[in-house]
Amino acid sequence: MYLGIDIGTSAVKAVVVDEDQRVLARASAPLTVLRPHDLWSEEDPEEWWSATGSAVNALRAEAGDAWSGVKAIGLSGQMHGAVLLDADGNPLRPAILHNDGRSHAEARELNRRLPAIGSIAGVPAMPGFAAPKLMWLLRHEPEVMARARHMLLPKDYVRLRMTGSYATDMSDGSGALLLDCGHRTWSPEIAAACGISLNLLPPVLEGSVASGQLSGAVAKAWGLTPGLVVAAGAGDAPSGAIATGAVNEGDAFISIGTASQYFVVRGQYAPAPDHLIHTFCHGLPGRWFQMAAILNGAGCLAWAAELLGQSDIGKLLQSAEEAFSGPSPITFLPYLTGERTPHNNPHARGVLFGLTASSTPQQVTQAVLEGVALSLADCQAYVAETGALPDRIAVNGGAAKSRFWMKIVASALGKTVVLYEGAETGPAFGAARLARLAATGEDPATVCVKPEIAAEIAPDPALRQAYAERLEKFRALYKAVKPLF
Template sequence: MYLGIDLGTSSVKAVVVDGAQRILAAAAAPLSVSRPRALWSEQSPGDWWAAVELAVLELRGTAGVAWSAISAIGLSGQMHGLVLLDEAGLPLRPAILHNDGRAFAEAEALNRQLPDIGAIAGVPAMPGFAAPKLLWLARHEPEVLARARHVLLPKDYVRFRLTGAFATDMCDASGALLLDTGKRQWSPEIVRACGIGMDVLPAALEGNAVSGTLSKQRAAHWGLVPGISVAAGAGDAAAGAVASGAVNAGDAFISLGTATQYFVARTEYRPAPQHLIHSFCHGLPNRWFQMAALLNGAGALAWAAGLLGKSDIGALLAETERAFTGPSPVLFLPYLSGERTPHNNPHAKGVLFGLTPSTTPEQVTQAVLEGVALSLADVQGSLEETGALPDRIAVNGGGSRSRFWMRILASALNKTVLLQDGSESGPAFGAARLARLAATGEDPAAVCSKPRITEEIAPDQALADAYGQRLTHFRALYRAVVPLF
C-alpha cells in the first residue's frame, strides 16, 4: 500500500491506496491563510506539519487499513510558494504563497533583466513565483535572506521533516521559475539574477525518483516501517495529472481546488509565454505540460458562502440549483486573489455586477459558480492556440464534488466533463501513484492509467450558447473596470 500526502492551500489531504489502485481511506486537516497586508498571502510551515500529522494519524486509525503494509510515501503540494530555512532547518519567516502578489515590481524587473526568461523557464516572471519573491526579500528583508541556507517549495518542507533530505521535483522546480525547463536543470542565469547561490537550492529530481527514506523517529511516531521510500512527488498540477492519467500528449484535465488549473500534457517542451501559459516539466521523465494557472477557484465559493452567512456550502449549492432557470442575471469576476492567466494582474479584484433590489443569494452564488467557469472558458481559447484540446475533459479537486457546478462548467466550456474514481482526492492520489513508481520501478504507463469514469456530463447546447454570450460580457467587464483596480 502507498500513502499520498497533498499539501494544499486550504487543507492537507492524505490517502492510502492499495495495489489495485483503490483508495482505502482518506483524511484531511484544514489550513488557514494569513493576509497581514494588501496583496500578501502567507502560511506557517509549522501549521503545515501539524496538519500533516493530524491527517496521517487519522488515517492510521481507519479500520481495515493494514498500516504497516505501507511501503512508500508520495508528496504533492501547492506550487510556487517560497520557504526559507536556516542552518538548523528552522523556518526563517512564514512561507509566501502562490497567490501572494507583493513581488509585482520585482517580477517586472526580472522580465526586463532577462527578456528570454519566458523561453527558458516556461513563462514570464509573475508575482506569485518564488524567483521574484527572492528579489522582494533582498529588497525588503535582506537580513532574512542572508540567513537562508535552504530555499524550498512548500511540499518539500514536509519532505525535510519526513526524511531530513532537501529535494524537490521537476514540476515544483519549474514553478519556482528557477529551472531551465527544457533542460530539466536549475538555470544558473536565473538563479544568479535572483541573488542566491546554487548551493541553497534542493536537488531537482524526477517525480518517480526516491528522494529519501522515512526517518526512524518519524516511522516510530506514525507506526510505519523505518526506511521506506519517499518519492520526489510533484507539484499539485502535475500530481493531479498523474491521478487523472493525463500523462500522454494531448491529455487534458482541470483541477478545481482553492485555485484552478487547466492542464494539457505534452511530450516536448513547448513554451508559449506570449499567452501567459505555463509550460513546465511534468511529474514523470521526458514529459512536459502546458497550463493555464488561475488563482481563484473553489475558494471563491467558500468566500461567497461566508459573505452570505451560509455555513453549509452543500445546502447553499442545493438551494441555488433548485432556483436555477438559466444564466444568473449577476455577473462575477472571480479575481479575489488577483489573477495570473490570462491577465498577470495581482491588483485585479472580484466584481459582482448587475445587482438590483431583487437580487437573491442564489443568484449571487450561481454568479460565483459561473464566474469561475467563465474564467476557465476565457483561458481555453489561449490553450487552443498552442495545440488541440480534446472534447472530453476530466475534472478533479474539491469543486468536482458539485454535479451542479460541473453541469455549468461543461456548458461554459462546451465540452463533456468527466468525473473519475478518486477525482475528489486528485493530487493526493497522484502522489500515491508516484510513491508506487518510486518503490517498484514499474513502467509509468502501467500505473498512471486513466481511472474509471464514474460520470459524463455533456454540455447543454442552449446553455452553452448563452454562456458564450456571457463570456463576451465577462471579458468586456474586465476591460471596463481594470483601470480602477
C-alpha cells in the same frame, strides 16, 4: 499499500491506495492562510507539519489493518511557494504562497533583466513565482536572506521533516521559475538575474524516484515502518494529472481546488510565453505540460458561503440548483486574489455586477459558480492556441463533487466533463502513484492509467450559447474595471 500526501492551500489531504489502485481511506486537516497586508498571502510551515500529522493519524484510524501494509509515501503540494530556512532547517519567516502578489515590481524587473526568461523557464516572471519573491526578500527583508541557507517549496518542507532530505522534483522546481525546463536543471542565468546563489536551491529529481527515507522518529509517531521510500513527488497540478492518467501528448484535465488549472500534456518542451501559458516539466520523466494557472477556484465558493452566512456549502449549492432557471442575472469576476492567466494582474479584484434590490443569495451563489467557469473558458481560448484540445476533459478537485457546478463548467467550455472515481482526491492520489513508482520501478504506463469513469456531463446546448454570450460580457467587464484596480 501506498500513502499519498498533498499539502494544499486550505488543507492537507492524505489517502491510502491499495495494489488495485482503490482508495481505501482518506483524511484531511485544515490550514490557515495569513493575510497581514494587502496582496500578501502566507502560511506557517509548522502548521503544514502539524496538519500532516493530524491527517495521517486520522487516516491511520480509518485504514485499520491496511495501514501496516504501507510500502512507500508520495508527496504533492501547492506550487510556487517560497520557504526560507536557516542552516539548521528552521523556517526564518512564514512561507510566501502562490497567490501572493507583493513582488509585482520584482517580476517586472526580472523580465527586464532577463528577456529570455519565458523561453528558459516556460513563462515570463509573475508575482506568484518563487523567483521574484526572493528578489522581494532581498530588497525588503535582507536580514532574512542573509541567514537563509535553503529555499524549499511547500511539500519539500514536509519532506525535510519526514526524511531529513533537502530535495524537490522537476515540476515543483519549474514552478519556482528557477529551472531551465528544457534541460530539466536549475538555471544559472535566472539565479544570477535574481541575485541568488544556486546553493540556496535543493537537488532536483524526477518525481517518480526516491528522494529519501522515512525517519525512525516519524515512523514511530505515525505507526509506519522506518526507512520507507519517500518519492520526490510533484506539484499539485502535475500530481493531479498523474491521478487522472493525463500523462501522454494531448491528455488534458482541469483542477478546481482553492485555485484552478487548465492542464494539457506535451511530449516536448515548446514554451508559449506570449500567451502567459505555463510550460513546465511534468512529474514523470520526458514529459512537459502547458497550463493556464488560475488563482481563484473553489476558494471563491468558500468566500461566498462566508459572505452569505452559510456554513454548509452543500446546502448553499443545493439551494442555488433548486432556484436555477438559466444564467444568473449577476456577473461575477472571480479575481479575489488577483489573477495570473490570462491577465498577470495581482491587483485584479472580485466584482459582483448587476446587483439589484431583488437579487437573491441563490443568484449570487450561481454567479460565483459561473464566474469560475467563465474564467476557465477565457483561459481555454489561450490554451487552444498552443495546440489541439480534446472534446472531453477530466475535472478533479473539490468542485468535482458538485454535479450542478460541473454542468455549468461543461456548458461554459463546450466540452463534456469526465469525472473519474475518486476525482476529489486528485493530487493526493497522484502522489500515491508516484510512491508506487519509486518503490517498484514499474513502467508509468502500467500505473498511471485513467481511473474508472464515475460520470460524464455533456454541455447543455442552450446553456452553451448563453454562456458563450456571457463570456463576451465577462471579458468586457474586466476590461472596463481594470483601470480602477
